[in-house]
Amino acid sequence: MAKIHRYERAFLILSAIMLVVFLAALGYAAFGMGLHLPTRAGQIRPEDVARTPPFDRPGVREVEPGRWEAVVVARAWGFNPAEIRVPVGQPVTFRITSVDIIHGFHVDDTRINLMVLPGQVSELEYTFRKPGEHLVICHEYCGAGHHAMAGKVIAE
Ligand SMILES: [Cu+2]
Numbered sequence: 001m002a003k004i005h006r007y008e009r010a011f012l013i014l015s016a017i018m019l020v021v022f023l024a025a026l027g028y029a030a031f032g033m034g035l036h037l038p039t040r041a042g043q044i045r046p047e048d049v050a051r052t053p054p055f056d057r058p059g060v061r062e063v064e065p066g067r068w069e070a071v072v073v074a075r076a077w078g079f080n081p082a083e084i085r086v087p088v089g090q091p092v093t094f095r096i097t098s099v100d101i102i103h104g105f106h107v108d109d110t111r112i113n114l115m116v117l118p119g120q121v122s123e124l125e126y127t128f129r130k131p132g133e134h135l136v137i138c139h140e141y142c143g144a145g146h147h148a149m150a151g152k153v154i155a156e
Contacts, residue, residue, distance in 0.1 A: 041095065041123040049073060049099045049119060060084055060092070070153075072096040074103040074116045077145030079136060084153045086128060093125045104139035107153050115140065128155035 004012075044052045054071045058080045063069045070092050073080045086092045096105050096116050103116040109132075114122040116138075138149035 042121040044097065044119045044121065046099050046119040049097055054095065055097060060086055063093075066090050068092040070094045072105065074098040074105065074138070074149075075100050076103075076143055077138070077149040079105070079138075079149070079151040082151040084136070084151065086153060086155050088128050088131050088155045091125050091127045093123060095121055095123050097121050101142055102140050103142050103149065104137070106137050106139045108135040108137070110134060110153075113139070128153075131155050 044055070049055045050073070054069065055073050058071045058073045060068060060070045060081075068086060068090055070084050070086060072084065072094065074096060075098065094105070094112060094114070096114060097120060098116045098118045100118060102118065105114040105116050105122070106112065107126075110126060110128075112124055112126050114124055116122055132155055134153045134155070136151040136153055138146060142149065
């Protein structure tokens with residue numbers, strides 16, 4: 001057997017231990033604490049998004065008294081609807097997907113920050129506490145028109 005220098009052996013052992021610790025931490029975060037990407041609420045074939053409810057009718061609606069849903073379809077390079085009007089003080093569930101490539105949905109001054117994957121429904125509930133206008137930007141580089149891919153959320 002080849003002789004391994006003791007420092008080399010120590011670093012090999014240390015590396016192995018670190019690997020196990022990091023994997024354990026990752027496993028604990030994912031399964032113990034339930035940390036994961038914003039809810040994957042469903043999967044639609046990207047080419048079917050436009051005719052699959054609720055994405056056949058993008059927009060904001062009251063799903064039950066005091067609870068709202070904002071359905072958004074992202075495509076290169078825009079959001080439909082580009083202007084989202086939501087009530088202040090009532091929970092709004094954002095449901096968003098993409099019909100083409102990966103986009104992002106970030107609402108300025110809030111914790112709303114979703115990856116938008118083709119056909120994968122991303123979901124997040126949020127309650128706006130005060131009226132105001134928030135810029136929405138795509139934060140995943142998605143091509144030539146990426147910098148222009150924006151919208152707004154108006155809480156009123
Ligand atoms: Cu983009």
